[in-house]
Amino acid sequence: MYVEEDLVFYNQPLVNQIEVFDFMADELEKKDYVTTGFREAIKKREQKFPTGLKLSDMNVAIVHTEAVFSKTEKLVVIKPEKPVMFRNIENLEPIDVDLVIGLILNDSNKHLEILKKVSQLFQNQEMMKDIQNVKSQDELSSLMQNYFN
Template sequence: MYFSESIVLLQDAASDRDEALRRLAGEFVSRDLVLASFPDAVLDREQRYPTGLDLGDIAVAIPHTDAEHVRTDQLGFMSLQNPVTFRQMGDDTATAEVSLVIMLALHKTEDQIPMLQKLVELIQDRTSIDTLRTTTSPLEVVETFARAGLR
């Protein structure tokens, strides 16, 4: 159950990448799903291995960190009022103006690649992305992820 706790922040007013990541990671900490080290570990990993993905008319980030910081598997979602700058995955010099953040907390390292593959399929689906971009309903976010096989 990746949404056993509904961590869904809609139209968040974060002013930059670090604020967005800290705010979303803080939701995981407040629910005791991760260790207190989780937010800093996410920021550190994002600095070393950027997760921004530019999809053309929208960009998504999929931040995560090492399993040692995680107690319980969980996904978190954030849509932003205004895009924030992330560095793009696989290109140290390119940036992406991210509007959607999908944060992973997985307590088994071997689960990360299959999860990332499912998430890439989700964000490549135009209907799902449009729903996630415009929804005002946390339940609709959870249902969108469920339809993609991410319950």
């Protein structure tokens, strides 16, 4: 089970990347799903390898770090209250991101499998419209659990 109800966050008042990463790390550390080095590793990786993606209906970021910082196989889904600026993976330009998916994977062999599933999600225009139009935490959580679990 990759998506847990309490790892899906809707309408979070996060204003920048650092807040997103600290919030994610706080939630994952509470559950003992990541090592103490996760927080800094995810920030450093994002600086070197930006993860923002411009899609037709909404912009997303797929944040992750090396498997050594993860203790389990989970996805964190954050739909911030307002878009958060990330850098575009393709041209490094700033883009406003509407959805952040954090990959917490301790098995590097599953990394490509999950990335494939995430990219299929992004290509599913109906599903992306549903995500864009969610009105509650429960709605977002159900969509993500039904898709990934």
